[in-house]
Amino acid sequence: MTREYVATGPAVDANLFRHVVGHLASGVTVVTTRHDDRDHGMTASSVTSLSMDPPMMLACVNNAVPTATAIARSGRYTVNVLGRDHGDLAYQFAGPRPDKFAGVRIDRGGADVPMLAEAIAALECEVTEQVVGGTHSIFLGHVVAATAREGSPLTYFRGDFGRFEFERNDGAYQQARDMVLSRVFGPGEIITVDHLAERLDGDRARAFYALTRLAADGLVLRDRERGYVIASFDVRTSDATFDARLAIELGVIDLVVGRVDRPRLANARRHLDEMSRCLVGDQFLDFQAYLDANYAFHEAIVALAGNSLLTEAFSSLSIKNVMTRSFGITAESSASFLTVQRDLLVALENDDAGAARASARAYCELAKARARQLLTLTGGKV
Ligand SMILES: Cc1cc2nc3c(=O)[nH]c(=O)nc-3n(C[C@H](O)[C@H](O)[C@H](O)COP(=O)(O)O)c2cc1C
Incomplete structure (x- = not known):
């Protein structure tokens, strides 16, 4: 369902908007597609997840660039998430040039859409809706395949590229992981944030971070009643x-x-x-x-x-x-x-x-x- 509203207030000054919105940090992706036997790819930061069930993404693309037309016509796009060392790729795909893929290692996804082999994650989408907003189109995409590998992302903030850093370093997670694998905590044992913090360095935030990652690894389970429980394994x-x-x-x-x-x-x-x-x-x-x-x-x-x-x-x-x-x-x-x-x-x-x-x-x-x-x-x- 699309619902339309009419804006009544005066628009904020464009330069002020550009300056202020630059404070919204984002990841950097290359959105790729293939149409009429031609590969297209563009650097895009206005990309985000939209819904979990069904899995959906959205990508905001300037209607004036060729990639917008190619996505609209092919009905597909792939979001390639760039890693921390891929600033050069971000620049390569940020300007109109005929040889965008020169020197770039690619794999092929569904419908032969190019996927950047070096990307730290990729989401293949089928377009379900194109919504026009100002100069851009929002392409809603139903995610049909997704892959990710270890790696830290490239970020974009106030017009420049940077790196992402976890506020809590990985040390607490590694320590907690070693404890679980070496059976300091037994299978089925409940492990609270306070309990783990005591065994680490007393910092509850670090312990919480470690537990979240252990849960993602499947080494601890999140039980509705009991909290974090060490996963049993036999x-x-x-x-x-x-x-x-x-x-x-x-x-x-x-x-x-x-x-x-x-x-x-x-x-x-x-x-x-x-x-x-x-x-x-x-x-x-x-x-x-x-x-x-x-x-x-x-x-x-x-x-x-x-x-x-x-x-x-x-x-x-x-x-x-x-x-x-x-x-x-x-x-x-x-x-x-x-x-x-x-x-x-x-x-x-x-x-x-x-x-x-x-x-x-x-x-x-x-x-x-x-x-x-x-x-x-x-x-x-x-
Ligand atoms: C960091 C960064 C983020 C960008 N994000 C977007 C975006 O989200 N949407 C968009 O339309 N253009 C974005 N651009 C600009 C496009 O990459 C640029 O217009 C590109 O030339 C489009 O490719 P094409 O001309 O081959 O279609 C971004 C550029 C940079 C450097």
């Missing part, structure tokens, strides 16, 4: 989690084989390549980076179905928690994890549903067996 939880992921992936294989979205599959391959840089031989060189790449790989496989409910179900599994508490306790691993995941990808690339199913099953069995082995080493519960 063989049953591990088996159930890997089985649930397998069930989702088998469903996705059945849905997509024969009509796999190639650019999305190419994204999955990029994550697999990243995994193989972090797991060399039978050793994790960087477990955290492996974990991020592994998560992104399986998320990309699930995203092939283009079904936000499946993606949501996948993200609710707390896979990272399960993997951190099992594979993450030692640098030792096995190269066979990479082999079966590569088999899965190749089977999807070859439209071979039988081979893809077999590889997904093999990977699940391998993960369950390894988690079981590690849990036995640590006394059955972590």
Whole structure:
């Protein structure tokens, strides 16, 4: 529903407005689209999330720039969130030039829309409405796919680029995380902000920040009645989690084989390549980076179905928690994890549903067996 109002007051002076509104800090994105076999991309800071259910974004674009026309005609756009070191990309996409994508590494999303490979997050949107406001159009977008990786964002404030810094540093979170992983707090134990603050340096705000991040990792749960509770983890939880992921992936294989979205599959391959840089031989060189790449790989496989409910179900599994508490306790691993995941990808690339199913099953069995082995080493519960 669109409701119109008529402004009656006199408008604030334009220069004053420009100066004052510059105090509203924002992130920086490059909004991309593809129309008539041409890629378009523009730096945009007037981009924000609009609704969670359904997942929606909005992007405000000057009607005078070619990207506005391209978005309106293609009915799609992708928001690429720039990282702290991407000031050069922001400048490159901020002016009208024919070779905007020169030297920029890109992947392809749905409908072949270019995605900046270096972006720290990307949201693929289908336009549901175009609302004109003054010189600009607001493109409301239904989010059909979203990915993010570790990284700090580029920011924009009073006409200049800067960096974002958490007021509370990461030290408290790392300390609290070590405590949970080394079982200073047991599974099912309630952990209050005061309690954690006592164990850290007495600062409640730092403790609160740490708990929020632990909850995002799935290491602690937010219980309506009891507050923060340490998530329990045992063989049953591990088996159930890997089985649930397998069930989702088998469903996705059945849905997509024969009509796999190639650019999305190419994204999955990029994550697999990243995994193989972090797991060399039978050793994790960087477990955290492996974990991020592994998560992104399986998320990309699930995203092939283009079904936000499946993606949501996948993200609710707390896979990272399960993997951190099992594979993450030692640098030792096995190269066979990479082999079966590569088999899965190749089977999807070859439209071979039988081979893809077999590889997904093999990977699940391998993960369950390894988690079981590690849990036995640590006394059955972590
Ligand atoms: C930091 C920054 C933020 C910007 N944000 C927006 C924005 O939100 N909307 C917009 O229409 N233009 C914005 N621009 C300007 C566009 O990037 C610029 O007009 C660009 O040339 C449009 O691309 P095009 O000419 O290829 O369509 C911004 C520029 C900068 C440097």
